[in-house]
């Protein structure tokens with residue numbers, strides 16, 4: 001055989017196979033999305049997200065303590081208001097007695113080592129279920145939307161969140177939030193992680209089920225990006241870098257690995273996150289249950305793709321399982 005034909009000598013050993021990776025999954029790279037609801041004693045399983053639940057504030061310690069012991073480093077919080085009245089501007093989002101603000105304070109106190117990010121969006125809190133404030137004709141009204149989202153982000157930052165992560169995809173929200181953080185003395189203290197390239201995906205179904213955030217009319221196609229849009233995604237990433245984002249995120253992950261690679265090229269000096277969303281998680285679990293593959297092997301393969309494309313941080317519902325698997 002010709003010298004230039006032989007590759008296999010380089011990866012015969014399990015260890016030499018590990019060396020092929022530019023980056024290998026560690027516990028530090030995992031951020032765990034959790035759903036906090038306003039029934040303080042809730043522990044309600046989410047049927048479309050097997051293994052995940054909505055948690056009440058009184059159940060958080062019992063839920064998180066074993067995970068922190070296993071090496072959980074960071075969480076991202078999603079509020080699920082079930083009892084409070086929703087309105088046009090998402091008033092319950094920054095209710096000081098609401099589940100997110102209570103959870104930030106509690107986790108800071110109970111688990112000081114845990115890094116707390118908060119998703120910032122209005123859709124869980126608006127009567128219409130859209131992510132911003134609407135004009136009378138049902139279209140997004142960008143300026144008040146960005147202002148309101150910045151107000152909510154600021155309230156989470158003041159409550160002690162280490163990171164605020166707007167997922168609404170409204171124009172101008174990154175600079176509006178950054179300005180609000182700076183003007184309130186939090187610019188140097190709080191990380192702004194932008195869901196920069198967030199696509200209008202079919203893969204958010206289980207999440208909307210879990211969070212009760214499906215729009216009551218229409219869809220999100222006029223603010224989340226069209227799945228075919230590489231150029232718009234690249235522009236969104238560059239815009240958010242210019243507006244003061246500290247971390248760039250691509251979402252979902254698996255169908256958008258090219259966008260992750262683009263982000264790694266466009267923003268090489270930034271941490272890069274991917275959100276392996278609810279539908280990706282549900283799909284991987286369902287495939288394993290159908291006997292298509294082994295769950296653990298496939299879960300690792302999915303993250304290897306994300307890391308290979310350029311990420312340094314993965315938001316994933318598999319976090320608790322990875323904490324076990326990474327110890328094996």
Ligand SMILES: NCc1[nH]cc(CCC(=O)O)c1CC(=O)O
Pocket residue numbers: 119121123131167168203204205206207208213276277278279
């Ligand atoms: N804007 C809210 C939000 N933040 C994160 C997700 C999706 C997360 C997931 O599917 O796991 C969504 C849903 C949506 O945009 O409809």
Ligand SMILES: [Zn+2]
Pocket residue numbers: 121122123124130131167168
């Ligand atoms: Zn939203």
Ligand SMILES: [Zn+2]
Pocket residue numbers: 218219220221222223
């Ligand atoms: Zn629209």
